[in-house]
Every structure is written in C-alpha cells, then in structure tokens.
Amino acid sequence: MANSKQSLLDKIASRSARIGVVGLGYVGLPLVVEFARSGFDSLGFEVDAGKAEAINRGESYIPDTSTQLVTELVAAKKLSATTDFTALKDRDIIIICVPTPLRKTKDPDVSFILAASEKIQATLRPGQLIILESTTYPGTTDEVLRPMFDETDLKLDEDYFLAFSPERVDPGNDKFNTRNIPKVVGGVTPASTDVAVAAYSAIVESVHRTSSARVAEACKLLENTFRAVNIGLVNELAQLCHTLGIDTWEVIAAAATKPFGFMPFYPGPGIGGHCIPLDPHYLSWKARMHGFEARFISLAEEVNSRMPEHVVELVTMGLNKHRKPVNGSKILIMGVAYKPEIDDMRESPALAIIEKLQKLGAEVSYHDPYVPEIHLEANDEHIQGIDLSDEVVSNADCVVIVTDHKKIDYGWLTRYAQLLIDTRNATRALVGERVAGKIIRL
Ligand SMILES: NC(=O)c1ccc[n+]([C@@H]2O[C@H](COP(=O)([O-])OP(=O)(O)OC[C@H]3O[C@@H](n4cnc5c(N)ncnc54)[C@H](O)[C@@H]3O)[C@@H](O)[C@H]2O)c1
CATH class of the missing domain: 3.40.50.720 (NAD(P)-binding Rossmann-like Domain)
Incomplete structure (x- = not known):
C-alpha cells in the first residue's frame, strides 16, 4: 500500500499524475478544465462523440467554461477528449461525472455509473485512484463500486484507491466556481481519503475531509x-x-x-x-x-x-379580470430555462406550464435568449422561440415571466404587456408605479 499511495501522492505533488474525467457535461467539463489549468495532463472520456470532437477542436459547449480557455489548454496539450475507453488504463486518477437520473418510478437510476465503472473495471491497474462525483444515495461507492473493483485481483489501498466527492457546481453562478467552492471528500478507507484529498487540494482552494x-x-x-x-x-x-x-x-x-x-x-x-x-x-x-x-x-x-398549476391559476384569474377565457388567448412565456443565465431545460417547470396552458386551449409562444427551441413530450411537439418586439408583447393577452434572465428589460416588457404574471419578482423595481395594476406576482 505504502508504495502505491506514496507514488500517487508524489505524482499529484509534481503534477505528473494523469487525469481522466468520465462524462463531460455541466460537471465534468469544468472539472477536467480545472485539472488541465492546474498543469495536469487531462483527458475527458465521453460517449457523445460530438462533445469529444468539440473539445479537441478547442470549443466549449458549457456556458460557464470559456472556449478561449479550452482552446488554450488543447493547444498546450494539457486537455483532450476521447470516446476510446481503453485509454482509461493510462490514467492515474479517474473521476466519474455521469448523469444520475430517476426511473419513471422515481427510483434512482445508477445505470450510467455502472456503465462507466464497468469500463474502469476492465482496465483497472495498480496505482489508480477512482473518484465518484455523480450525486447518488449513501452507500453507492462502498456497496456498488467497491465490489466491482474488488472482483479484479486488485486490492483496495494496496493497488487502487476509491473515494466519493460530491459536485457542488452551480451553473450560471459567476461568483462561485469549481475552484472556489469548498470540496467535500470521503474515501472508502482513510488511505483512499488521503489520496483523494491530495488530488483535489491541487485544484481547489479548500477541501473538507469526511470520515x-x-x-x-x-x-x-x-x-x-x-x-x-x-x-x-x-x-x-x-x-x-x-x-x-x-x-x-x-x-x-x-x-x-x-x-x-x-x-x-x-x-x-x-x-x-x-x-x-x-x-x-x-x-x-x-x-x-x-x-x-x-x-x-x-x-x-x-x-x-403543484406550482406550475398555481401559475396557470394566476393566468386564468388575470385573464378573467380582462373578461377573457384562457381558451384562444395568446400567452407569451418569458424564459423557459430552469433558472436564469443558463440554457438548461432539464425538469424546467416552463414545460409543465406550457403544456397545461395548451391543454386549456391557449396559443402559447415563448422567448428565451438562451434556448432557441423546446420539445414538449406530451404531444412530441417542437416549438421555436420567438424574437421580442413591441408588437409581440402588446399582442399577447398575457405575458408570464417564468425565468428572469438578466438580458430582458422588464420595464419595457411591463410597458407593452396587457397583463403580466411575474413568478420571479422580476418587476420588483416597478411596483408602486402606474404599471402595478397589470402585474400579478406569485
Ligand atoms: N448540473 C449541475 O448543476 C450539477 C451540480 C452538482 C452535481 N451534479 C451531478 O453531477 C452528475 C453529472 O451531471 P451533469 O449535469 O454534468 O450531467 P450532464 O448530462 O450535463 O453530463 C453528463 C455527461 O456524461 C456523458 N455520459 C453518459 N454516460 C457516460 C458514460 N458511460 N461514459 C462517459 N460519458 C458518459 C453524457 O454524454 C454527458 O455529456 C449528476 O450526478 C448530477 O446529479 C450536477
């Protein structure tokens, strides 16, 4: 054990440890970039060839990670990506950042973690540290990953090391990023914790060790x-x-x-x-x-x-005051991403609101500076976002602010809207002015 552990610690200290990050999404890409930026030879592993090719061309597809930085790191040969998982064998530290969705029954779906771990298991060799970052239930690292790696002839702490470290990145947050968010790290054994703490200490400002x-x-x-x-x-x-x-x-x-x-x-x-x-x-x-x-x-x-339903009730109530039914009314949804300044539509409540309004017969359109098109699962419909103009806003019977992107001028929007449902308090600066009567706030 002492040799494997010391050798990994030495490689981390000298920045010669080779990093592999499995899954280059909102979590994995900023992470692999941070290791590359700190001087480590960093390789991302993706099942999506388009993403791997984009990285190798020097392009970022995640808003918080700049293309300029990716271009510089690729040119400096610190960063690259691949779909060839046999290259996992050459990596000293492998971090898993794959999705952890829910099944239809709302039970955890750890199949992505299993798929990634099978690839790692196939090439596991002495001197590797594996870290799981995907959010999961307590016990996954101990009860699911460890038995898989123990099936090989390799021994935990003698040959390989295993830890969990939750990702706390907050997409769209310009104050906190991978580097300055404290990192919580817990190994399945103290020796594994030591190596994982050393790895993260090389790239983040503060590491908190758990038992x-x-x-x-x-x-x-x-x-x-x-x-x-x-x-x-x-x-x-x-x-x-x-x-x-x-x-x-x-x-x-x-x-x-x-x-x-x-x-x-x-x-x-x-x-x-x-x-x-x-x-x-x-x-x-x-x-x-x-x-x-x-x-x-x-x-x-x-x-x-139940909140999307409540928003639809506010729309119904507002239109009712204007003596209009929802059926046939033109409703403009402002912002569909699940939060401001990002393009992520996963689980966005805007989708439920749009589907409910459509069911009631409304003519729904949307504008989002970050999301050009959305897909409604209920009727398998694709809707394109529309551009904003004085006419577009004033022709809508009701405007609903679902996501309060900063790029929108809410004073202008309020001036032209006939009726405005504000679910985000985006119009707070205007309250008390003449326009207050036409705004219904959540
Ligand atoms: N997005 C966030 O804000 C956030 C924050 C904290 C934690 N997390 C957690 O981090 C994990 C990853 O989330 P994300 O938002 O980055 O997901 P994501 O969907 O943006 O990225 C995951 C990537 O993994 C790739 N992938 C899937 N299976 C793979 C496999 N077997 N091998 C290699 N690549 C594979 C996908 O192609 C995708 O590019 C999840 O567990 C999530 O809960 C996410």
Missing part, C-alpha cells in the same frame, strides 16, 4: 434536500399569502432583515434542473430500503410540483 464516502454522499443529498424543503416552504407560503392578499416577496424581504436564524428562500413556478427535483428521491429511496419514510421530502415534492 467515509457515505458521509460525503449523504452531505450532497442533505444540501439539495435542504433547498427543496425550504423552497417548498416558501412556495406554500406564496399560495397562502395569495389567499390572504399579502405580498409574499415583501414578507420574505422583511424577514430577511433578521441578522440571525433566518435564511431567505424565494418562491417560483416550480423547481427544475438535474439536481433539486431529483436528488431528494435518492435519499428517500435509500430511507425506504430501511423502512424509513422521509416525510419532509414527500411534502416538499408535493408542494413544489
């Missing part, structure tokens, strides 16, 4: 469950405030003046993205396996998943 991989896995699920539950709480408050005729946003702003014991969360049209709607299910599934019902998670999901 096991399970703690690191559970930590990620706590973080995202915390958000899902708190968003559920304010979404329920928003519906309650609507009934009581109180402005939710003003209530939250007032509460946020308390310098301790309160952290503001904001309501919205529903939760989206690959993490917050999915990750809590990984925890509740594991809980169920042990006869434990995670009630907060179920309740938060119930409240959050």
Whole structure:
C-alpha cells in the first residue's frame, strides 16, 4: 500500500499524475478544465462523440467554461477528449461525472455509473485512484463500486484507491466556481481519503475531509434536500399569502432583515434542473430500503410540483379580470430555462406550464435568449422561440415571466404587456408605479 499511495501522492505533488474525467457535461467539463489549468495532463472520456470532437477542436459547449480557455489548454496539450475507453488504463486518477437520473418510478437510476465503472473495471491497474462525483444515495461507492473493483485481483489501498466527492457546481453562478467552492471528500478507507484529498487540494482552494464516502454522499443529498424543503416552504407560503392578499416577496424581504436564524428562500413556478427535483428521491429511496419514510421530502415534492398549476391559476384569474377565457388567448412565456443565465431545460417547470396552458386551449409562444427551441413530450411537439418586439408583447393577452434572465428589460416588457404574471419578482423595481395594476406576482 505504502508504495502505491506514496507514488500517487508524489505524482499529484509534481503534477505528473494523469487525469481522466468520465462524462463531460455541466460537471465534468469544468472539472477536467480545472485539472488541465492546474498543469495536469487531462483527458475527458465521453460517449457523445460530438462533445469529444468539440473539445479537441478547442470549443466549449458549457456556458460557464470559456472556449478561449479550452482552446488554450488543447493547444498546450494539457486537455483532450476521447470516446476510446481503453485509454482509461493510462490514467492515474479517474473521476466519474455521469448523469444520475430517476426511473419513471422515481427510483434512482445508477445505470450510467455502472456503465462507466464497468469500463474502469476492465482496465483497472495498480496505482489508480477512482473518484465518484455523480450525486447518488449513501452507500453507492462502498456497496456498488467497491465490489466491482474488488472482483479484479486488485486490492483496495494496496493497488487502487476509491473515494466519493460530491459536485457542488452551480451553473450560471459567476461568483462561485469549481475552484472556489469548498470540496467535500470521503474515501472508502482513510488511505483512499488521503489520496483523494491530495488530488483535489491541487485544484481547489479548500477541501473538507469526511470520515467515509457515505458521509460525503449523504452531505450532497442533505444540501439539495435542504433547498427543496425550504423552497417548498416558501412556495406554500406564496399560495397562502395569495389567499390572504399579502405580498409574499415583501414578507420574505422583511424577514430577511433578521441578522440571525433566518435564511431567505424565494418562491417560483416550480423547481427544475438535474439536481433539486431529483436528488431528494435518492435519499428517500435509500430511507425506504430501511423502512424509513422521509416525510419532509414527500411534502416538499408535493408542494413544489403543484406550482406550475398555481401559475396557470394566476393566468386564468388575470385573464378573467380582462373578461377573457384562457381558451384562444395568446400567452407569451418569458424564459423557459430552469433558472436564469443558463440554457438548461432539464425538469424546467416552463414545460409543465406550457403544456397545461395548451391543454386549456391557449396559443402559447415563448422567448428565451438562451434556448432557441423546446420539445414538449406530451404531444412530441417542437416549438421555436420567438424574437421580442413591441408588437409581440402588446399582442399577447398575457405575458408570464417564468425565468428572469438578466438580458430582458422588464420595464419595457411591463410597458407593452396587457397583463403580466411575474413568478420571479422580476418587476420588483416597478411596483408602486402606474404599471402595478397589470402585474400579478406569485
Ligand atoms: N448540473 C449541475 O448543476 C450539477 C451540480 C452538482 C452535481 N451534479 C451531478 O453531477 C452528475 C453529472 O451531471 P451533469 O449535469 O454534468 O450531467 P450532464 O448530462 O450535463 O453530463 C453528463 C455527461 O456524461 C456523458 N455520459 C453518459 N454516460 C457516460 C458514460 N458511460 N461514459 C462517459 N460519458 C458518459 C453524457 O454524454 C454527458 O455529456 C449528476 O450526478 C448530477 O446529479 C450536477
């Protein structure tokens, strides 16, 4: 063990360790770039040949990772990508960043992790460190990955090392990135933790060590469950405030003046993205396996998943005040990505809102500066986004702000809209002005 471990630690210290990142998406690409930027020979492994080719041409397809940086690193021969998984054998440190979706039954789907791990298992050799970064239930690294690698003749801590480190990257966040977000790292053994901590310490500002991989896995699920539950709480408050005729946003702003014991969360049209709607299910599934019902998670999901319906009710109510039915009304959706400044449509509540409005007979169009086309699964329809103009806005019977991208001039939008449903408080600066009457806020 001492030799393998010391040899890996030496390679990390001298930046001669060769890095492999499996899965070059929102998580994997920024990560492999960070290793390359820190001087490591870094190779990304992708099943999508288009992505691997883009990297090798020096192009980024993730908004937070600049093409200029990718071009420089590829030219410097620090960064490349491949679809040839036999090259895993040459890597000293391999990090798995593949998707972890849910099955239709809302059970965890770890098939991508298994597929990636089978490739790693096939070429596993002494002196390799494997780290799982995909969000998953506590026990995956110990109970699923370790047995696979132990099936080879290689011994944990003698030949190979194994750890889990949750990814906390927040796409679209210009303050926090891979380098300055503290990294939580837990190995399946202390020796594995040592090597994994050393690897991340070479590229991030701060590393937090946990006593096991399970703690690191559970930590990620706590973080995202915390958000899902708190968003559920304010979404329920928003519906309650609507009934009581109180402005939710003003209530939250007032509460946020308390310098301790309160952290503001904001309501919205529903939760989206690959993490917050999915990750809590990984925890509740594991809980169920042990006869434990995670009630907060179920309740938060119930409240959050009803928000698109609530938005449609606000649209119906607003149109009703204008003596118009939803059926036949022109409705313009502003922003469809699941959050501002990104192009990610995964689990976006905009899709549910559009489908519900279409079902009621509305003529729905959308504008999103980041998303040129969307696909509606219910009727397998592709819709192109439209350009904005004074006419487009004023011709709509109702405009619904679903995602508050910064590029939009909300003063202009409000001026031309007949009726505006604001689910993000994007028009806060305008409240109190003459336009307030035509805005309905969540
Ligand atoms: N997106 C986020 O904001 C975020 C934040 C924190 C954690 N996570 C977690 O990180 C993981 C990855 O998420 P993501 O958003 O980067 O997903 P993604 O879909 O953007 O990227 C995953 C990539 O993996 C590739 N892939 C799939 N199977 C593969 C395989 N067997 N071998 C090689 N490549 C393969 C896909 O082609 C894709 O490019 C998930 O577990 C997610 O929950 C995501």
